[in-house]
Amino acid sequence: MNPDILRQLAGISTATATMQLLKRGLRNCFIRGARPFNTEHCQFAALAYTLRFIPMREDLSRVEVLADPEYPPRKAVEDIPPGMALVIDARGDLGAGVIGDILAARLQERGVAAVVSDGPVRDAAQVAAGKLPVFCAGAAAPASLNVHFGADLQRPIACGGVAVIPGDVLVGDSDGVVVIPAALAAEVARDGAEQEQLEGFLKQRVAAGHPTIGTYPPNPETLQAYNEWKNTAPHRQ
């Protein structure tokens, strides 16, 4: 994917991105339950690298499996390419953390863009103190083996009620994380940037006392005013 597209997407809000997707008929793209852990470090756009957990079974979820370099949750930490976002299907289970402070530190060090999950994180205070954008369902002390078994990497997954296909684009900010199908990324980036410029203008109008009806969404008069403003505001182009 053209890195410019990711850069542009990192500059638009998830509210804008979901509106662009809605206009294209996609309603089910926002990951439920993945809240930004540190609102200072939550803005990102990156390709999805997926990890999938299935429910714990005592014969599978043994502590020894952690030492297996092929065990997917551990392999993921070293194999995910820098710049991508690790997305973890935890089935919304709140009983165990999907990563802890050591793995988070390593992911940050490796240049990973973000960690996103519908499950919690352990060592919450330390993870929140780092700079890695983490979106999760709160904190839980137990290791993932308490309730999960790591099934595989880079398969389509469910996360927070939405589909994530490896290579989809994830965009995050303080509202949470939206999934953008790869094929739509370029147009969402382009139209989203335009939408944000328009909304910036509309916010000024509302702040100046205009009623929202006629302004948001804009009627023809407002649109004309916007176009004039755009033409006479060279710094916005």
Add this chain to the structure above:
Amino acid sequence: MNPDILRQLAGISTATATMQLLKRGLRNCFIRGARPFNTEHCQFAALAYTLRFIPMREDLSRVEVLADPEYPPRKAVEDIPPGMALVIDARGDLGAGVIGDILAARLQERGVAAVVSDGPVRDAAQVAAGKLPVFCAGAAAPASLNVHFGADLQRPIACGGVAVIPGDVLVGDSDGVVVIPAALAAEVARDGAEQEQLEGFLKQRVAAGHPTIGTYPPNPETLQAYNEWKNTAPHRQ
């Protein structure tokens, strides 16, 4: 409603208000899932102005409907009288925000007292930075059309598991929002103020080492001490 009653109610806590309602046999008056978005700006008392969402249907929840000045969620923003609180029935659905930053800014500008919902808000960081008291179920980027259709205004609604009738009084603080039937507002205000004065005295007693048994709730000796304190504490009257 006598504005003095609202002023008095804005001065008592929701914990006090719910206790006064419990004493009158009302147990189901606290809106579940509506957390204060900004604890600096969460204390209010106001009459309820209601907006009701029903589930999304693709033939109804089209983006074009936003431009219709009669579409209830947009009409509400301009029609709610200043000083009232907008209460939104979102059926507890966490998949979409019920308002975003532009509408919140307009509601604040129009002098609305608060926004209360069992659904989330979009553009969370910007909304939280404003001064409008907002009580909601967290943040979600998608617009309401993603999961809702705006059904009507000023009808009785369900919000967070409780009934809200237009004209009920809402009182909010850092614990959340309580619904007070209009007919009970005056007596809750009066007896709530008295309860708060008493509890202020009891807190001093507990802080001074008195056991809670006999103090909270007060036995006759404690009540007598309270009455003496009240009579000799002219600044409290």
Add this chain to the structure above:
Amino acid sequence: MNPDILRQLAGISTATATMQLLKRGLRNCFIRGARPFNTEHCQFAALAYTLRFIPMREDLSRVEVLADPEYPPRKAVEDIPPGMALVIDARGDLGAGVIGDILAARLQERGVAAVVSDGPVRDAAQVAAGKLPVFCAGAAAPASLNVHFGADLQRPIACGGVAVIPGDVLVGDSDGVVVIPAALAAEVARDGAEQEQLEGFLKQRVAAGHPTIGTYPPNPETLQAYNEWKNTAPHRQ
């Protein structure tokens, strides 16, 4: 219980404690839904003193019962020995607070170690401003009588999906609260301290750029490096 064990346990994280329990075959020991109310005051280890609520019934949950010195929720506040933790089974009901500011102040004054519940707290802002470690499911204004009746004290309870037997050890930190069976407390304390020392070393290795595979969990080479470090680092012993 030997107070040294509690002191040691207060020094290890809940992530470490749950891992030690997992190694002993215990997976279901972390209380779900009990979040630290004040992350400045959340680290503790203490014996469990239990209070159990059952659902409200109008003939039982009358306001008058609060004045009964034998009513369990009130008796608990005065009878729990200093240094113990009050654990409250609220069945995860979010509709009422299990304690408020006056009872929290009294518990703090009496030297109680912590309050832990799968239900919310009322007077949230005041409770959070105190120094008593409180772990709960958020804030709710109504008194417990709105949805509960106090059943008994010092019986086995369910809290956040796990069993708590009076005399179990509770350990809390910013991730939440773990329940350690009394019979396992000494070995969890001992092996947990060792685990934390090892993980401290591993964190340094990861920070220095070592891949997590081979480091966490440590392979024989890493373990040997750890043992050398331990032997030559007298300040750690």
Add this chain to the structure above:
Amino acid sequence: MNPDILRQLAGISTATATMQLLKRGLRNCFIRGARPFNTEHCQFAALAYTLRFIPMREDLSRVEVLADPEYPPRKAVEDIPPGMALVIDARGDLGAGVIGDILAARLQERGVAAVVSDGPVRDAAQVAAGKLPVFCAGAAAPASLNVHFGADLQRPIACGGVAVIPGDVLVGDSDGVVVIPAALAAEVARDGAEQEQLEGFLKQRVAAGHPTIGTYPPNPETLQAYNEWKNTAPHRQ
């Protein structure tokens, strides 16, 4: 609405109706939690007449209200036109029945087409013994006042997670109930009848040992065979 359309719709399955709606972009049309109470009497198609409950509040949900001829849940029973279906928004609350045996008997006697709700029914055995098609969420003994207050009639409602607008067409069978927007009823009826004829043919093919791939959905060869069969099977036209 043309009664022929309702007659046609009563002859197609809800599986067929939802597929026709999906082809038109409508995915959220099946009422969750409304199971047929009596599979002998569950096939119907009728216009929706809506009743809406909001949560119980003790000052509203008094037994005396039942004697008020304007109380919506009672007024509905006498005012709903024969041939229409009563749809009741119970917010999925399982704690009280939305109707009991006396009201069900009256609705049957008045020629009502069906009762549909996401809440339970009381006097379950007697209601199931009647001939009125009832779709509900099981049985519960308490009257609706225990957990509800009747808010209004003939407003848009939510039922089982979907929108129901007065005048929408409801179609029910042993799978449950689907909501068809009035504007789409005619084409769903027409294309649904064609789909059922085709699927009847495909079932014969599958029963005769054809693999489903190429048969269901049909490839060009299968479609040609279908068209020939249709032309030579005059009884099907």
Add this chain to the structure above:
Amino acid sequence: MNPDILRQLAGISTATATMQLLKRGLRNCFIRGARPFNTEHCQFAALAYTLRFIPMREDLSRVEVLADPEYPPRKAVEDIPPGMALVIDARGDLGAGVIGDILAARLQERGVAAVVSDGPVRDAAQVAAGKLPVFCAGAAAPASLNVHFGADLQRPIACGGVAVIPGDVLVGDSDGVVVIPAALAAEVARDGAEQEQLEGFLKQRVAAGHPTIGTYPPNPETLQAYNEWKNTAPHRQ
């Protein structure tokens, strides 16, 4: 308790019993999730004998505990007096059965009135084939130890969202099970019998074509007709 009261209560429906309780201000008395397992054998009234489960913990929920004659779930089967109903608090957990066919057969043989739980039953087909009234949340194969530990007997419990105090009266029929506080049993029995006689009359009126308004609830004219009917219908007295 006077056995006549239980006999009378066994003759009224749970719909009637809950209405009598509502008239006395009790709304939260119907056990959610306890469905009759065999509608041929579900009518009963009996005193409650309680068993309480707490969540499984691996050090407690060992198979060996089943051989301990003091283990509450096994002790209950032999200690519950004939004629009483065993009520089991399973916290609504659907992952394990609370009893199986052997224990059910023994309870039936010992003359126990019913088994009631918000959890499932194992060996469902065999249990349903017996004559013991069982109300439960479906079927599940695992033994209770898989998710529970038996905590104690004859303590107040929560079952299906309601309080059950040992000695309360349980009444069951095809709608489910209602809990009647012991102190109210006599008046509910008396007024419930009267209500059923009245409703029998009203059903005849509705069947004869009377509108429900004015009939149910009865207005003065209908009440007068009822009283006349009662006086001239000696067989009903």
Add this chain to the structure above:
Amino acid sequence: MNPDILRQLAGISTATATMQLLKRGLRNCFIRGARPFNTEHCQFAALAYTLRFIPMREDLSRVEVLADPEYPPRKAVEDIPPGMALVIDARGDLGAGVIGDILAARLQERGVAAVVSDGPVRDAAQVAAGKLPVFCAGAAAPASLNVHFGADLQRPIACGGVAVIPGDVLVGDSDGVVVIPAALAAEVARDGAEQEQLEGFLKQRVAAGHPTIGTYPPNPETLQAYNEWKNTAPHRQ
């Protein structure tokens, strides 16, 4: 796998199988929410063939995909070997059926052993009338595309809260379905058969009036009686 093992497993109940697994430390093996659709046709043992759904996304879940012979949900129907059981991960979503009557008929015709899912089935009446053992979460009319997208075949899945690995053994009866790891199948079959023989004897003892304590589980005296009975009951060997 030795077909004798499957034959033996088909002869033991799921209650027995889960107890054998519990004795080996496996507690999480019973699929929640998969109820037998037709209790006449529910007993089976077979190897698991898995199908995995992820959440619907409008760009993926298009009707056209059904015609793709590689689309996993359709490919599964023709590729699953006779004698195996199709297990479908539907994330417990109740909004759409995972199969309908045509696919069920084809699976039955192809000699598939069973269909198991934590989602519902469409065309419920027709499917229930067939002889294919189906375990599901009720009925729902919409096609799977309404809420799902078919992700892949023969990967590890979650179903009803438990892990299912391709090649695991599934055993079903009227209680539901249990998952047996392949490596444990032989010993569960052997010890399960012995357990059933013992329990058959114990049932006779209980039916003859023996108290359950000392009988179930058996104490040494009961065990001795069992062994004598076994030796003198040649028809049982």
